Amino acid sequence: MLSKRKRAADVLDEKIIKSTVGYLRKSMSQETLEVIMFLKLNWDLVTLVDKSKAIVQSKSSDDAGGV
Secondary structure (H helix, E strand, O other), X not given: OOOHHHHHHHHHHHHXXXXXXXXXXXXXXXXXHHHHHHHHHHHHHHHHHHHHXXXXXXXXXXXXXXX
């Protein structure tokens, strides 16, 4: 489980990314925007997999510990 501080930092990071992309997209080519969005999507998928693995591991630890 993420701490409140970590969740707040994640939300802030996401807002900064959205703000930066929103600001820069006016001066970027369509191709550059596509690359950025592709990388962002891949990053989201990678971090989702990491979080999913952590949840599964946590559940299996709880089961093994008899909790």
